[in-house]
Amino acid sequence: MNAFDGMITGFQVALSWEGILFVLIGVIVGTLIGMMPGLGPISAIAIMIPITYGMDPAPALVMMAGVYYGAVFGGSTSSILLNAPGISGTVATAFDGYPMAQQGKAGKALAIAAIASFFGGTVSVIMLMLLAPALSSVAISFGPPAYFALMLMGLTAISSLSEGSTIKAMIAAVAGVMVVTIGIDPQTGTQRFTFGNVNLFDGFDFLIIALGLFAIAEVCMLVLNRKNRSLSDDQKLGSLKVTRADLKEMSGPMTRQSFVGFILGVLPGAGATIASFISYIFEKRISKNPEEFGKGSIKGLAAPESSNNAATSGAFVPLLSLGIPGSGTTAVMLGAFLVLGVQPGPLLMTDRPEIFWGIIASMYLGNIFLLILNLPLIPYLAKILSIPRPLLISLVIMFSLIGVYSISFNVFDLYMLLVFGALGFAMRVFSFPAPPFILAFILGGMMEQAFRQSMTISNGNLAIFVNSPLPLSLILIALLSLVIPGLLKWRSRRKLANM
Amino acid sequence: MPLTINRRIALILFVIAAIYLFLSFQLPNYPYAPVDADVIPKGLGILMIILSIALFFSKAIETEAEKEKRNIPKKELLVLLAVFAMIFLYILLFEIIGFVIMTAIFIFFCSWFLGYTKWKSNIIVSILFPLGMYVIFVFALGISLPKGILPI
Numbered sequence: 001m002n003a004f005d006g007m008i009t010g011f012q013v014a015l016s017w018e019g020i021l022f023v024l025i026g027v028i029v030g031t032l033i034g035m036m037p038g039l040g041p042i043s044a045i046a047i048m049i050p051i052t053y054g055m056d057p058a059p060a061l062v063m064m065a066g067v068y069y070g071a072v073f074g075g076s077t078s079s080i081l082l083n084a085p086g087i088s089g090t091v092a093t094a095f096d097g098y099p100m101a102q103q104g105k106a107g108k109a110l111a112i113a114a115i116a117s118f119f120g121g122t123v124s125v126i127m128l129m130l131l132a133p134a135l136s137s138v139a140i141s142f143g144p145p146a147y148f149a150l151m152l153m154g155l156t157a158i159s160s161l162s163e164g165s166t167i168k169a170m171i172a173a174v175a176g177v178m179v180v181t182i183g184i185d186p187q188t189g190t191q192r193f194t195f196g197n198v199n200l201f202d203g204f205d206f207l208i209i210a211l212g213l214f215a216i217a218e219v220c221m222l223v224l225n226r227k228n229r230s231l232s233d234d235q236k237l238g239s240l241k242v243t244r245a246d247l248k249e250m251s252g253p254m255t256r257q258s259f260v261g262f263i264l265g266v267l268p269g270a271g272a273t274i275a276s277f278i279s280y281i282f283e284k285r286i287s288k289n290p291e292e293f294g295k296g297s298i299k300g301l302a303a304p305e306s307s308n309n310a311a312t313s314g315a316f317v318p319l320l321s322l323g324i325p326g327s328g329t330t331a332v333m334l335g336a337f338l339v340l341g342v343q344p345g346p347l348l349m350t351d352r353p354e355i356f357w358g359i360i361a362s363m364y365l366g367n368i369f370l371l372i373l374n375l376p377l378i379p380y381l382a383k384i385l386s387i388p389r390p391l392l393i394s395l396v397i398m399f400s401l402i403g404v405y406s407i408s409f410n411v412f413d414l415y416m417l418l419v420f421g422a423l424g425f426a427m428r429v430f431s432f433p434a435p436p437f438i439l440a441f442i443l444g445g446m447m448e449q450a451f452r453q454s455m456t457i458s459n460g461n462l463a464i465f466v467n468s469p470l471p472l473s474l475i476l477i478a479l480l481s482l483v484i485p486g487l488l489k490w491r492s493r494r495k496l497a498n499m
Numbered sequence: 500m501p502l503t504i505n506r507r508i509a510l511i512l513f514v515i516a517a518i519y520l521f522l523s524f525q526l527p528n529y530p531y532a533p534v535d536a537d538v539i540p541k542g543l544g545i546l547m548i549i550l551s552i553a554l555f556f557s558k559a560i561e562t563e564a565e566k567e568k569r570n571i572p573k574k575e576l577l578v579l580l581a582v583f584a585m586i587f588l589y590i591l592l593f594e595i596i597g598f599v600i601m602t603a604i605f606i607f608f609c610s611w612f613l614g615y616t617k618w619k620s621n622i623i624v625s626i627l628f629p630l631g632m633y634v635i636f637v638f639a640l641g642i643s644l645p646k647g648i649l650p651i
Contacts, residue, residue, distance in 0.1 A: 054641060165559055171512060171550050174543055178519060181540050188529040190536035193522055223582055224575050226613055390613035391624060394606045397586060402632060406642045414590045418583065425579075430508060431565045452534040460533050 003133055010357030014365050018059045023362045026063035027369050030070020032384050036392065037084035038222045041071035042438070043396070045332045046210040049339055050403040057340040058354050062362040064336045068329065069121060069312045069363065072272050073370045076113040076305055077382055081106060084228065089272030089308040092280040096293065096300035103296055107238040112298060113305045114374035115242065116254050120306030121367040123258040124265070124313035129360050131266070136321035139346040144453035145464050149474035151443045151450065154326050155436065156478040157269025160485050162433040169436045172427065176440025177447070179204060187452060199412040206335040208413055209441050211400040212420025213434050219396050220425040226389040237379050250302035253283045261307030265314020268326035272308040279307035313363060320344050320356060324443070328435025331442040504569065509555035516551055520544030585609055597647015602629035
């Protein structure tokens with residue numbers, strides 16, 4: 001099936017009444033949760049997963065994808081209006097978006113953000129449509145050693161690219177794999193670390209980890225910041241109008257940063273947050289008047305907004321065609337696939353074309369919906385920011401509890417949700433990044449399996465990972481990505497000492 | 500060598516890793532697998548021990564932003580603890596009392612406790628939210644939630 005036939009299949013799914021309805025639900029929910037400062041896309045996806053139980057996989061996944069890119073789209077609103085980023089991918093949006101809002105041009109800033117997001121999202125979907133099938137057909141020949149090396153590279157990349165200490169990020173990743181070893185080993189039937197507790201035999205469901213480490217931990221942070229201002233009723237947004245001159249000014253950064261964002265989204269470890277920062281710095285460097293940046297520059301607003309949305313669609317490339325998520329958020333997306341019994345990977349395109357192409361096609365539609373939601377309707381949507389924090393906290397707690405209960409109807413899992421919530425909070429307080437943990441938790445089981453399959457093929461010889469070029473080069477990249485940042489730090493410290 | 504917060508965390512992680520590693524060595528053998536169930540855990544345990552030592556001796560100094568994050572007033576911690584206690588009570592009781600009643604009570608008291616003063620809207624949300632969720636989950640999604648003492 002070529003891309004053209006594929007897209008016809010995809011649009012049949014996306015443009016069916018079910019497809020349209022669930023794309024719309026997905027992007028609305030995503031936008032609303034993404035707007036809430038403190039609640040990120042991981043919480044948004046995790047909260048919505050229980051709704052998909054028993055649904056048809058294609059519309060369900062179209063909806064979940066909509067929640068994800070909708071959250072990134074919506075995150076900009078609170079960055080601009082409140083200077084409180086809705087999600088970490090829109091931190092850079094506030095640099096110029098908030099100054100614009102303070103100058104009374106909030107409406108214009110929101111409109112520019114929406115146009116840039118739409119542009120970045122759409123350009124990126126076109127590239128996703130072209131790249132994902134190509135990568136799928138290459139990846140179909142990958143053996144277990146290559147898969148193991150790919151996943152290892154994903155984990156080291158996210159560790160070295162995480163904010164703060166690389167050691168702490170690696171600790172988070174190793175802890176994530178440790179948690180996944182709890183339960184009955186699927187290959188030998190050995191009970192590992194269960195202490196004979198029946199509730200632990202199947203291990204922890206990923207939803208407990210995702211909701212605990214993100215939703216509940218984010219709620220804890222909200223409790224601490226509950227007195228931060230929410231949107232006051234009388235805040236004026238101003239005109240939403242964008243002039244032709246504005247469009248001309250933003251067209252350059254928008255086009256360049258859509259590509260930058262897409263590439264960073266495809267690569268493991270980076271994702272929307274890093275893409276938006278790199279794009280912002282990129283545009284500031286090449287700008288003729290860099291002093292305008294940070295004071296309400298249109299370029300400085302358009303660059304991170306097109307970049308973060310492009311990165312979001314870009315992240316679907318490795319997820320759909322390799323079945324390997326490259327970030328914490330796509331790790332939870334992978335969980336959403338598995339809950340519905342769909343295994344993404346090189347076979348997805350041929351085995352379940354309606355899902356593979358349906359998701360891609362639905363993204364065109366979703367971006368159009370988001371543009372409509374975020375342009376004319378934004379003054380009404382922004383009202384959600386005035387929801388009182390205490391009420392928001394109680395409701396998110398309830399959503400998380402219902403979500404976990406509906407997986408297993410087991411009260412033990414609810415207590416575990418509390419435990420992982422406390423762990424996630426402690427990790428935030430002591431500056432341990434949580435995304436490497438969730439990615440490691442999702443990849444851990446797959447990695448162990450790939451490792452053992454490789455060992456079975458090679459009769460226990462570790463050389464299988466270095467004998468063929470692909471696994472060898474991936475493992476080398478993985479090691480270098482951990483060593484290079486450390487070396488750079490060491491060199492700059494020596495330079496300082498010599499000065 | 501002062502015992503900074505990172506060093507204390509490193510010590511705790513070291514102890515956890517050591518226990519994990521000890522338990523990995525207790526795992527029973529299964530003779531027919533080329534890689535037995537204990538290989539990966541042993542590797543992880545050793546890796547964690549190395550990382551905790553690296554964290555202990557790491558020269559990285561805590562940034563101001565990191566210090567700020569850690570600086571939580573005692574009173575706020577107590578508030579957080581109280582919220583956790585409320586969730587705990589909810590989990591303890593909701594299968595017995597029922598989803599709708601316990602959820603209504605939880606939302607009302609948790610919001611009120613955290614400083615939501617608008618009584619009327621609080622009551623309306625605390626009643627409508629659980630009813631709405633109950634209808635969606637039980638009738639639309641076919642996922643049964645405990646009805647408890649209510650006859651519905």
